[in-house]
Every structure is written in structure tokens, then in C-alpha cells.
Amino acid sequence: MLKNGRQTSPGSVTENAPQTFTGNRALMLDEPLIFEIAGPKTTGVDLMDVPQVETRLGGLERNREIGLPGLAEPEVVRHYTRLSRMNYAIDMGIFPLGSCTMKHNPRLNEKLARLPGFADIHPLQPAQSVQGALELIDELATWLKKLCGMPEVSMSPKAGAHGELCGMLAIRAAHEARGEARKVVLVPESAHGTNPATAAFCGYEVDAIPATPEGRVDLAALKAKLGPDVAGVMITNPNTCGLFEPELAEISEAVHQAGGYVYCDGANFNAIVGKVRPGDLGIDAMHINLHKTFSTPHGGGGPGSGPVVFSEALAPYAPLPFVRKAGDMLELVEEEQARTGSHSDSFGRMVAFHGQMGMFVRALSYMKSHGADGLRQVAEDAVLNANYILRRLEGELTAPFAASGPCMHEALFSDEWLEDTGITTLDLAKAMIDEGYHPMTMYFPLVVHGAMLIEPTETESKAGLDRFIETILALAGAAKAGDVERFKEAPFYAPLRRLDETAAARKPILTWTEPDLAEAAE
Amino acid sequence: MSVYYTEDHEWVSVEGDTGIVGITDYAQKQLGDVVFVELPDVGKVLDQGAEAAVVESVKAASEVYAPVSGEVMEANEALQDDPAIVNASPEENGWFVKLSLSDKSQLDELMDQAAYKAFVKTL
Numbered sequence: 001m002l003k004n005g006r007q008t009s010p011g012s013v014t015e016n017a018p019q020t021f022t023g024n025r026a027l028m029l030d031e032p033l034i035f036e037i038a039g040p041k042t043t044g045v046d047l048m049d050v051p052q053v054e055t056r057l058g059g060l061e062r063n064r065e066i067g068l069p070g071l072a073e074p075e076v077v078r079h080y081t082r083l084s085r086m087n088y089a090i091d092m093g094i095f096p097l098g099s100c101t102m103k104h105n106p107r108l109n110e111k112l113a114r115l116p117g118f119a120d121i122h123p124l125q126p127a128q129s130v131q132g133a134l135e136l137i138d139e140l141a142t143w144l145k146k147l148c149g150m151p152e153v154s155m156s157p158k159a160g161a162h163g164e165l166c167g168m169l170a171i172r173a174a175h176e177a178r179g180e181a182r183k184v185v186l187v188p189e190s191a192h193g194t195n196p197a198t199a200a201f202c203g204y205e206v207d208a209i210p211a212t213p214e215g216r217v218d219l220a221a222l223k224a225k226l227g228p229d230v231a232g233v234m235i236t237n238p239n240t241c242g243l244f245e246p247e248l249a250e251i252s253e254a255v256h257q258a259g260g261y262v263y264c265d266g267a268n269f270n271a272i273v274g275k276v277r278p279g280d281l282g283i284d285a286m287h288i289n290l291h292k293t294f295s296t297p298h299g300g301g302g303p304g305s306g307p308v309v310f311s312e313a314l315a316p317y318a319p320l321p322f323v324r325k326a327g328d329m330l331e332l333v334e335e336e337q338a339r340t341g342s343h344s345d346s347f348g349r350m351v352a353f354h355g356q357m358g359m360f361v362r363a364l365s366y367m368k369s370h371g372a373d374g375l376r377q378v379a380e381d382a383v384l385n386a387n388y389i390l391r392r393l394e395g396e397l398t399a400p401f402a403a404s405g406p407c408m409h410e411a412l413f414s415d416e417w418l419e420d421t422g423i424t425t426l427d428l429a430k431a432m433i434d435e436g437y438h439p440m441t442m443y444f445p446l447v448v449h450g451a452m453l454i455e456p457t458e459t460e461s462k463a464g465l466d467r468f469i470e471t472i473l474a475l476a477g478a479a480k481a482g483d484v485e486r487f488k489e490a491p492f493y494a495p496l497r498r499l500d501e502t503a504a505a506r507k508p509i510l511t512w513t514e515p516d517l518a519e520a521a522e
Numbered sequence: 523m524s525v526y527y528t529e530d531h532e533w534v535s536v537e538g539d540t541g542i543v544g545i546t547d548y549a550q551k552q553l554g555d556v557v558f559v560e561l562p563d564v565g566k567v568l569d570q571g572a573e574a575a576v577v578e579s580v581k582a583a584s585e586v587y588a589p590v591s592g593e594v595m596e597a598n599e600a601l602q603d604d605p606a607i608v609n610a611s612p613e614e615n616g617w618f619v620k621l622s623l624s625d626k627s628q629l630d631e632l633m634d635q636a637a638y639k640a641f642v643k644t645l
Binding site: 424502503 | 554558
């Protein structure tokens with residue numbers, strides 16, 4: 001109860017509450033498709049009548065309506081605002097999924113990204129008119145190189161998997177430059193799922209390295225697979241079991257001795273930034289998800305950014321473009337004629353322009369507002385939070401690697417504790433939705449049965465973590481007490497219940513067709 | 523009619539030169555709720571160990587491999603509309619394909635029911 005007498009908990013639904021005439025429930029509104037709201041005569045802008053003119057398109061002119069919905073501006077704003085209210089986002093609560101937009105996006109980043117000198121420029125502007133933007137890219141590149149202890153960085157990749165592709169293309173270019181056509185890339189079971197996909201996309205055969213019972217890369221198994229046909233390994237560190245790979249330096253040495261290169265999936269760099277320099281572990285290429293480690297907003301389709309750092313050995317093969325000092329000015333080197341010095345054997349370019357400018361501004365804002373010591377604390381707090389969750393839940397849930405020591409940024413549980421309850425990981429995730437939480441990552445990594453992977457990040461306070469933990473403990477208690485109904489039918493309170501996600505992915509309906517009015521009338 | 527099993531948890535029930543292929547009850551339990559099944563076209567020739575179908579559950583997508591070589595005579599279209607049949611009746615109504623076997627000697631490499639049961643116990 002607040003001091004003015006208002007209840008602090010939501011009102012309960014009484015059993016005999018009337019059905020509303022609209023189907024809406026107070027602020028929970030049912031939302032039709034935008035096409036269903038649209039009217040044929042409605043438009044957001046008044047356009048002048050276009051005079052009839054003779055076309056010279058030779059019969060190629062459009063002969064029917066273009067089929068876009070017609071709405072007034074407030075209708076459009078309301079439609080998308082209503083839809084957004086059904087969504088769960090980091091701005092509403094903890095996002096334990098550990099994916100793209102999982103940590104707070106500081107509003108300072110947004111303020112700086114909106115400065116007209118960054119927001120209102122165009123990639124085709126002359127370089128001398130965008131010196132500030134180029135300087136920002138260069139400064140961000142310097143920070144990334146310093147934090148990673150590596151001499152080169154390519155800023156252009158647009159997201160994590162794109163960065164993986166960038167790194168693997170550089171590795172392939174390096175082998176080709178030596179006249180070697182190596183065919184195999186080794187990928188541990190504890191790597192991100194995109195790693196084998198990237199290797200295959202680059203034309204390599206993928207060979208899996210098993211995990212040890214402690215959830216780490218099996219070094220002996222890896223060494224046994226190294227040979228003249230192995231182009232390199234792709235290792236995620238910290239890995240998807242939420243564990244640091246302490247033998248990575250030794251792995252790198254073995255791979256280098258066999259003539260291969262080490263790609264590191266740096267998506268989890270947020271756990272070690274400021275604590276470990278990947279370059280010191282012998283890594284040759286690593287992508288950094290600016291949207292994960294450095295808080296730029298992503299997820300739900302927003303722009304990502306995945307710069308790739310390179311070792312001395314791979315630096316000559318880094319892609320174009322890159323920012324270079326030319327006298328007092330900075331220039332964006334985009335053409336192949338620039339293949340001198342640092343990018344002498346560049347494998348080419350991956351994007352039309354230079355990368356995600358808006359994300360660069362946000363990432364540098366995050367770095368400079370935290371400072372180097374602040375970034376180190378980001379990693380420390382993220383790891384502390386994950387370990388707090390691991391230790392508070394390991395008694396009730398099953399934590400297969402709890403004995404492997406502290407976890408890094410993620411706490412991993414299996415579904416062993418649910419055995420014989422009739423409740424699955426999926427059911428638990430759905431019940432979390434009813435409790436107002438976004439579910440954690442489930443059924444991944446595959447090395448753990450019915451995996452539940454929780455990544456709290458440094459964003460959450462202890463009080464917030466406690467509320468989350470109490471909820472999980474309450475659900476665990478209900479599951480063990482045999483309250484199966486609560487889980488099997490969940491979510492009860494979401495705007496939509498259990499959706500056929502597979503059918504949506506396998507047989508997506510992407511076009512709207514006007515309902516047949518005659519058929520509808522029948 | 524005799525039924526043979528693979529280490530990848532497929533079964534094939536053989537009568538004459540025809541083999542009906544599906545996944546075992548153990549496989550079904552491991553997968554969890556099956557939500558999608560992709561079947562091969564009739565007439566497709568499958569080598570032993572080739573991908574015969576894809577089964578997708580709430581947890582993962584997995585391949586169903588042909589336990590023996592043969593030509594697809596029929597695919598169980600009922601699974602397209604109701605993939606949950608695989609969970610409800612994995613070793614009867616939830617069959618995937620009917621093959622015309624091209625090399626029955628391959629059956630010798632497979633396990634019989636007793637051997638498969640013993641194999642599952644080791645997992």
C-alpha cells in the first residue's frame with residue numbers, strides 16, 4: 001500500500017467479471033492488422049491531384065492499385081504503440097535470454113547518436129565534410145584494438161554472424177595466399193550455433209570437438225584432430241555453457257603449430273572486457289557485438305554491429321573500407337588501389353559503405369562514459385550477477401556444471417530436476433511469461449538436457465535479481481508439488497497463448513489478401 | 523513381419539520387399555512435442571543412411587535417416603496435418619515412409635527389438 005492509500009499490487013479478476021463488449025480488457029487492447037484498419041480513401045498526407053499525362057513507359061505502367069494500407073498519421077502511431085505494449089523489452093524488465101538487446105541502453109547514448117553531425121550525414125558526402133564521424137570511427141577502432149590487444153580491426157560487419165563470416169573469409173584468404181586449400185574447420189560443441197553455419201557457408205567441412213564433463217573444450221580431442229587439412233578452429237569464449245576456456249592459449253598454440261588459425265566468437269566478450277585481452281590468448285580473429293558488450297540497441301530487427309579484430313598474421317587480409325590518416329585529415333579507404341601497407345592482401349569488402357554509424361556513436365558513448373575502469377566493472381558485475389543466480393538456484397534446479405567453479409556471464413541449468421513432474425523446460429518458460437518475465441534461453445546449448453540458460457547482465461540490481469530468483473523458486477516449488485496445470489496450459493495471461501511457432505517459421509503468411517466479401521457474407 | 527532398429531532410433535518394419543520406416547518411442551520422448559514433419563517425395567531413391575525426413579520438435583530439428591536403401595513408395599501425409607501423431611503413436615500410426623527395399627542384406631546390420639532395448643538402456 002502506498003502512503004496515499006493506493007494498492008501497489010494489481011487488482012484481481014473476480015470470477016463473475018463481465019465480458020466486455022469490445023473484447024478488450026481495460027488497457028489490454030486487441031489489435032487488428034494494419035490492413036484491416038486501413039480505408040481505401042484514407043491517407044496520411046494530402047497530395048495534389050496529378051494531371052493525366054501521356055506515359056512513355058510502353059505498356060509497363062502499373063494498371064492496378066499498389067495495395068498499401070491508407071491510414072491517417074494518428075492511426076499509424078496508435079497501431080504500432082498498441083502492438084508495442086504487447087511486447088516485452090529490456091525497458092520493461094530483466095531480459096534473461098542473453099541475446100541481443102539484453103542490457104540497458106543508456107539514454108546518454110541516444111542523446112549523442114541524435115547529434116546532427118552524426119545523425120544527419122550521408123555516406124556519399126565528401127570525406128572533408130564528415131571528419132568528425134571518421135574521427136569517431138577511428139577512435140572507436142582504437143578502443144576496440146586496445147581492449148582486445150590486437151593490431152587491426154574491421155568496423156564494417158553488421159552483426160555477430162556477419163563478423164564471423166568476415167573473420168573466416170580472412171582465414172580463407174590467408175590460406176589461399178599460401179597456396180593451401182585446407183578443407184576442415186573444427187568447432188567445439190560448446191560454440192554458438194552460428195559458428196558451424198559460418199564455416200559451412202565459407203565452404204569448409206565442419207568437424208565437432210566434444211565437450212569435457214566439465215563443459216569445456218576437450219583439448220586432447222582437439223589436438224588429435226589437428227592436421228594439414230584443418231584451416232582453423234572456431235571457439236566461443238566464454239562458451240555457451242557460461243564457462244571460461246582456461247586452456248585457450250594452449251589451444252591457440254597447438255592450432256598455430258598445425259598451420260591453422262583461431263577464430264573466437266566474441267559475442268560473450270561482455271563477460272571478460274577489461275579483464276582479458278583476446279590477443280594474449282593467441283586469437284587471430286574475433287567479432288565483438290557492439291550491441292551486446294557495448295549496449296547498442298539491437299534485437300527485434302534493429303541494426304547490429306559486429307566489428308572484427310585481427311592478429312598480426314591476419315591483418316593484411318582484413319576487408320575494406322577502413323579509416324586512415326592522410327596528413328591532417330582522415331580518409332575512408334574504399335578502393336583496391338589502396339592495398340598498400342596494412343590491407344595489402346584485403347579479401348575485398350562486405351558492405352556497401354562503412355558500417356553502422358549510429359551504433360558506433362552509441363558504443364563509443366558507452367565506453368567513454370564508463371571509462372576503462374568502468375568497462376572492467378561491467379564485466380565483473382555481469383559475472384557476479386550470473387554467479388548469484390547460479391548459487392541461489394542450484395539447490396532447487398540442477399546445475400550440471402556448478403562444480404566446474406564460478407560461471408562467467410551465464411548460469412546454466414538442466415531439466416533433470418523436472419524429471420517425473422511431467423513438466424518440461426518449455427512449460428516452465430511459458431509459466432514465466434505469466435509471472436511477467438521474459439523466458440531464458442531454452443534447449444541450448446545442446447550438451448545439456450532441456451537446457452535453461454540465464455544471463456542477467458550487469459544491468460540488474462540485487463533487488464531485481466532477488467525478485468526474479470524468488471519467482472523461479474516459487475515456480476520450482478509448484479512444479480515439484482505437482483501443480484501441473486499451472487505449467488501445461490501457460491501462459492494464461494499473455495495477449496496470445498501458445499502459438500504455433502514452427503508453422504509460423506515453416507509456412508509463413510507474409511502477404512495480406514483482401515478477404516473475399518462474397519465469401520465472408522455466406 | 524519383422525522389425526529392425528538403428529542406433530539413430532529409427533525402426534523399419536519389413537514385409538516382403540516393403541519396409542515401413544519411423545522413429546522409436548525413445549526418440550519421440552527425447553524430441554518432445556513434434557510440431558513439424560517434412561517428408562520426401564514419392565519415387566525418391568534413398569541410400570542407406572541418407573536423410574529420409576525431417577522432424578522438428580519444440581526443442582530441435584532432427585533428420586530421420588533411411589535405415590536401409592530403397593525407393594519411397596508412400597509418405598505418411600497424415601503427419602503434415604497432425605505431426606503430434608509421432609508422439610502419440612510413434613511405432614504404428616506415426617510412420618514416416620514406405621520403402622521398396624533394394625538391398626535386404628542391409629537388414630543384417632540392424633538391431634532386433636531385444637538388442638535395441640538393451641542399447642537404449644546403455645544411454
